Every structure is written in C-alpha cells, then in structure tokens.
Amino acid sequence: MDIVRSVAEMQKTAKEWKRSGKSVGFVPTMGFLHEGHESLMQQARSKHDLVVVSIFVNPLQFGPNEDFERYPRDEAHDRLVAERNQVDLLFIPTVEEMYPTHQSIDMQVTQRVNVLCGRTREGHFSGVVTVLTKLFHICLPDTVYFGLKDAQQVAVVDALINDLNFPVELQPVATVREDDGLAKSSRNVYLSEQERTEAPYIYKALQDAKKMVVDGEKNPVIIVREVEQFINKHTNGKIDYVELLSYPDLTTMKVINQQVILATVVQFKHARLIDNIIIPLA
Amino acid sequence: MDIVRSVAEMQKTAKEWKRSGKSVGFVPTMGFLHEGHESLMQQARSKHDLVVVSIFVNPLQFGPNEDFERYPRDEAHDRLVAERNQVDLLFIPTVEEMYPTHQSIDMQVTQRVNVLCGRTREGHFSGVVTVLTKLFHICLPDTVYFGLKDAQQVAVVDALINDLNFPVELQPVATVREDDGLAKSSRNVYLSEQERTEAPYIYKALQDAKKMVVDGEKNPVIIVREVEQFINKHTNGKIDYVELLSYPDLTTMKVINQQVILATVVQFKHARLIDNIIIPLA
Numbered sequence: 001m002d003i004v005r006s007v008a009e010m011q012k013t014a015k016e017w018k019r020s021g022k023s024v025g026f027v028p029t030m031g032f033l034h035e036g037h038e039s040l041m042q043q044a045r046s047k048h049d050l051v052v053v054s055i056f057v058n059p060l061q062f063g064p065n066e067d068f069e070r071y072p073r074d075e076a077h078d079r080l081v082a083e084r085n086q087v088d089l090l091f092i093p094t095v096e097e098m099y100p101t102h103q104s105i106d107m108q109v110t111q112r113v114n115v116l117c118g119r120t121r122e123g124h125f126s127g128v129v130t131v132l133t134k135l136f137h138i139c140l141p142d143t144v145y146f147g148l149k150d151a152q153q154v155a156v157v158d159a160l161i162n163d164l165n166f167p168v169e170l171q172p173v174a175t176v177r178e179d180d181g182l183a184k185s186s187r188n189v190y191l192s193e194q195e196r197t198e199a200p201y202i203y204k205a206l207q208d209a210k211k212m213v214v215d216g217e218k219n220p221v222i223i224v225r226e227v228e229q230f231i232n233k234h235t236n237g238k239i240d241y242v243e244l245l246s247y248p249d250l251t252t253m254k255v256i257n258q259q260v261i262l263a264t265v266v267q268f269k270h271a272r273l274i275d276n277i278i279i280p281l282a
Numbered sequence: 283m284d285i286v287r288s289v290a291e292m293q294k295t296a297k298e299w300k301r302s303g304k305s306v307g308f309v310p311t312m313g314f315l316h317e318g319h320e321s322l323m324q325q326a327r328s329k330h331d332l333v334v335v336s337i338f339v340n341p342l343q344f345g346p347n348e349d350f351e352r353y354p355r356d357e358a359h360d361r362l363v364a365e366r367n368q369v370d371l372l373f374i375p376t377v378e379e380m381y382p383t384h385q386s387i388d389m390q391v392t393q394r395v396n397v398l399c400g401r402t403r404e405g406h407f408s409g410v411v412t413v414l415t416k417l418f419h420i421c422l423p424d425t426v427y428f429g430l431k432d433a434q435q436v437a438v439v440d441a442l443i444n445d446l447n448f449p450v451e452l453q454p455v456a457t458v459r460e461d462d463g464l465a466k467s468s469r470n471v472y473l474s475e476q477e478r479t480e481a482p483y484i485y486k487a488l489q490d491a492k493k494m495v496v497d498g499e500k501n502p503v504i505i506v507r508e509v510e511q512f513i514n515k516h517t518n519g520k521i522d523y524v525e526l527l528s529y530p531d532l533t534t535m536k537v538i539n540q541q542v543i544l545a546t547v548v549q550f551k552h553a554r555l556i557d558n559i560i561i562p563l564a
Contacts, residue, residue, distance in 0.1 A: 011447065018300055018301070020303075101444075105390070107388070107390075108387070108389075109388075110385075110388050112386055113385075132523060163387045166419050214544055241563040
C-alpha cells in the first residue's frame with residue numbers, strides 16, 4: 001500500500017491511472033477508521049482496479065464550537081485498517097498541502113442543509129463540498145463511496161455531483177449494524193448496560209414506521225408521532241428530532257408521494273445516537 | 283467536425299477520449315466567434331490530439347443591466363469558423379441542459395474581482411466560475427485556452443484552477459492585434475475614421491509605460507499618470523480607468539516589485555475599447 005502526502009504527486013498518479021484506463025474507487029474519510037469505513041473500502045475493493053482512501057481532518061467543515069484540534073487521529077491504526085482491506089493508496093495531505101493560500105473561490109450549499117443535523121451546523125456543508133471538490137480533482141475517482149449513516153451528507157454530495165456535473169458516480173453504502181439492529185458507532189461504547197439494551201429500539205421504530213408507509217400510511221405527522229412514541233416507550237433516551245423528508249431533496253411534505261428519509265437523533269446520557277431509514281416510493 | 287448538444291453525450295465522449303489516452307485542448311466561448319477565438323483554436327490545434335470548442339451564452343454571468351437575450355448569436359457562422367480551424371467537436375448545450383434544476387451549490391469569487399472591469403460587474407465572475415466548473419467536468423480538458431484581452435478573466439480562472447485543484451492547465455494566449463497595434467475587437471467597427479487613427483495610441487501608451495518600468499520606474503502612480511496623459515494627448519476618447527495591479531493577484535501596490543498588469547478602458551463615441559499589457563518582473 002502506497003502512502004502519498006503531496007497533492008501534486010497524488011494528482012500525477014491519478015492522471016497516470018486514468019490514462020492507462022484503470023478504474024478508481026475512492027473513500028474520503030477524516031481517519032480514525034472504523035467498521036463503517038471498512039464497509040466502504042470493501043465495496044470499492046469489489047468493484048475497481050484501484051482503491052484510494054483519503055485521510056484528512058478538514059478544518060473548513062468544523063464550526064466555531066466544534067473542536068478541530070481535538071478530533072481523534074490515529075494514523076498507525078488507520079494504516080492497519082486500510083492495509084487489511086487491500087487499499088492501494090492512502091492519501092494523507094496536511095492542511096498546508098490542501099489549503100496553501102487563502103482561497104478566492106467560496107462554495108456554499110443553499111439547499112438540503114437547514115434540516116436534520118445540518119440545522120445546527122452552519123457552514124459545515126460548505127466545508128464539506130469544498131474539500132470534496134478538491135479531493136475529487138486530486139484523486140480523479142470513477143466512483144466515490146459514502147455511508148448512509150450520514151444520509152444528509154450523501155444528499156449534499158449528490159447535489160454537488162449533479163449540479164456541477166462531476167464525472168464521478170456516487171455510491172451510497174448501507175449503514176453497518178449490530179446483530180440486534182443498532183447502527184454501529186464509535187459512540188456506542190459510551191452507552192450504559194441498560195441503555196445498550198434500549199438502543200436497538202431506535203432502528204426498530206424506524207423499521208415499524210417504514211412498514212406503515214409501505215402499508216399505505218401517507219401522513220408524515222402520523223409516522224413521526226408513532227416513531228416518537230415508540231422510542232419514548234422503549235428507551236430513556238431524549239429525542240433530539242424525528243424528521244420525515246423527501247430524499248435526496250430533503251424537503252418537507254404534506255402527503256408522502258415520493259421516496260423519503262425518516263431520520264432521528266436520540267440523546268442518551270453520554271452518547272448521541274443517530275439513525276435513519278430510506279423508504280422508496282411504494 | 284462533430285456537434286454535440288447533450289451534456290451526457292459530451293461527458294461520455296470525453297471520458298472515452300481520456301481512457302484512450304488522448305489529450306484534449308478546450309476553448310470555452312459564448313459564440314459569435316472572431317479572430318481572437320481563432321487564435322485560441324489554433325494554439326489548441328497545434329498542441330492536442332483533440333480540440334473542443336464550447337458555445338454557450340451563460341445566463342449566470344450576465345448582470346441585471348446586461349442583456350442576456352440580446353447577446354449576439356450566429357451558430358451557422360460559428361460552425362464555419364470552427365470547421366476552418368480544424369476543431370474536432372463543437373459543444374453547444376442549451377440553458378436547460380446546463381441548468382436543469384435550481385442549483386444547490388453556489389460558487390462565489392472573493393478576490394481578484396473588485397478591480398478593473400469587475401468593479402462594475404457584480405456577480406459576473408461567480409457566473410463565470412460556475413459555468414467553467416461545469417464545462418471542465420463535462421469536457422475533461424487537459425488544457426484550457428483563454429485570451430489575455432480579458433486578463434481579469436484569466437486571473438480568476440487561474441484562481442479557480444489552483445484553489446480547487448482542477449486537473450486542468452491554463453494557457454493564456456496573447457491578444458490578437460491589427461498591424462498598428464490596436465487590439466482586435468468586434469467593437470472596432472463602431473469607431474469613426476478619425477477615432478480609428480487615434481485608437482492605436484492606447485496600446486502605444488501601454489508599451490511606452492512598459493518600457494518605463496523595464497527601465498527602472500517603480501512608482502505605479504507615475505506610470506498610470508503617464509499613460510493617462512499620453513492617451514489624452516493623442517485621442518479624443520474618454521478614459522474610464524487606467525490601473526496598475528499585481529498579476530495575477532490583482533492587488534494594488536506602492537512600489538512595483540512583482541509582475542504587474544497595466545490595463546485601461548477608453549470610451550470613444552460608440553465603442554468602448556479595452557486593452558492591457560502584462561509586465562514581468564525585470
């Protein structure tokens with residue numbers, strides 16, 4: 001596995017791959033790799049000649065109250081994870097490599113952002129689309145892999161690629177779950193024993209709601225209320241939000257008449273758990 | 283020569299070219315092609331396997347007082363011009379092809395814009411970088427050709443490519459001139475006979491000023507005053523501006539200690555003439 005830290009070298013390598021007709025799968029990450037990332041790498045590995053993983057903690061996507069400096073980093077661990085998933089190249093640029101000058105070009109996201117978790121993360125997705133634009137130009141992937149655990153990010157990347165005609169295919173990957181349905185997360189270790197038994201009811205609530213929609217329920221208010229009641233009944237977590245929106249447009253609706261996302265955040269004592277389910281139009 | 287009007291078909295073709303290792307030179311235009319464009323096509327022709335010219339009058343770069351509808355269009359003429367310059371492919375998308383939905387991604391230019399002609403064209407360069415981002419992704423050029431007649435546009439494209447790491451090389455091309463030095467322009471036909479004899483003094487003024495800098499003059503104020511006096515002495519045109527700025531950063535300076543641009547706009551009765559000269563650091 002190669003490790004490249006220079007933007008120029010990475011882009012040169014990617015151009016050579018392109019010229020020789022190789023297909024490139026790309027997994028952009030902020031490092032501290034876990035099973036969710038591994039699932040993305042495995043998907044990419046199964047479909048491309050070459051798999052590139054980037055590790056870059058992007059200062060542009062951290063808000064004033066989010067601590068960029070304290071974001072966890074562990075390159076040695078990440079190298080092991082990438083290696084065992086047969087990644088071909090790890091791209092690990094410094095902040096100075098990625099942002100050598102004060103940028104003249106400012107990218108903003110004007111839709112799909114002021115809902116779900118984006119509501120409280122102003123400017124976050126501007127930073128995301130800026131760094132992804134740069135990474136796509138540097139690594140020249142055919143396909144980019146993102147986990148549906150962060151379905152709003154997937155929706156924003158979908159807008160980025162479509163609006164600006166990137167020659168890149170977006171491949172969303174299903175959330176990795178424990179056997180009991182709980183979405184895997186590095187935060188699950190912060191759950192108490194009692195909370196850990198309650199947490200799977202979050203996904204259970206989403207699944208039951210999906211069944212209601214599939215069975216014909218068209219009223220988002222009823223669906224959201226059912227999910228809230230179910231979570232409140234089976235857990236001691238505090239619901240931050242339950243939202244039902246069109247997907248990937250992320251707009252509200254009065255009647256469910258298109259593919260939707262049902263998403264929730266539940267705050268336990270020391271762990272904020274997020275989960276969602278996408279419900280295709282029946 | 284192929285003519286492609288579909289974004290999907292153009293991108294598919296460009297991807298196939300890439301895979302087969304072909305090099306692509308690209309000349310983005312708004313059509314109504316003239317000798318300046320031909321010079322760009324010829325440069326591209328001499329250096330690439332394939333030459334693509336796009337014709338797209340981009341509504342996003344027109345201000346509220348600039349008439350998008352009335353911008354001149356002549357596709358039949360443009361086809362002849364492209365054909366005789368051995369262009370391989372003309373890409374002529376409609377507005378609906380380029381902007382099928384309301385964009386979620388908004389690109390702004392924050393530097394290099396509030397000077398020269400950009401000062402009175404708010405939002406113009408945002409439209410320019412948006413459409414170029416899309417065109418670069420659709421046509422996948424190795425090199426893009428722009429005329430130095432619009433040196434500010436070249437500076438903004440330089441920022442776009444560098445800030446966002448586009449895998450594209452920018453090739454600026456010298457302004458095409460009449461034998462007497464007057465920059466070629468479709469507006470020159472609006473000059474009276476008398477004005478036509480005066481107009482070459484604009485470039486003469488810039489050349490004399492360049493010589494002053496090369497000979498050691500470091501004071502921008504003196505240079506600008508010389509140019510103004512020379513133009514006022516030899517023409518009846520009204521000077522809109524004479525500006526000396528760093529290039530391509532387009533910042534002001536007290537002492538000339540880097541590459542600069544000396545640019546002017548002179549308003550004749552029915553023709554607004556623009557010209558500039560770039561003066562490398564001696």
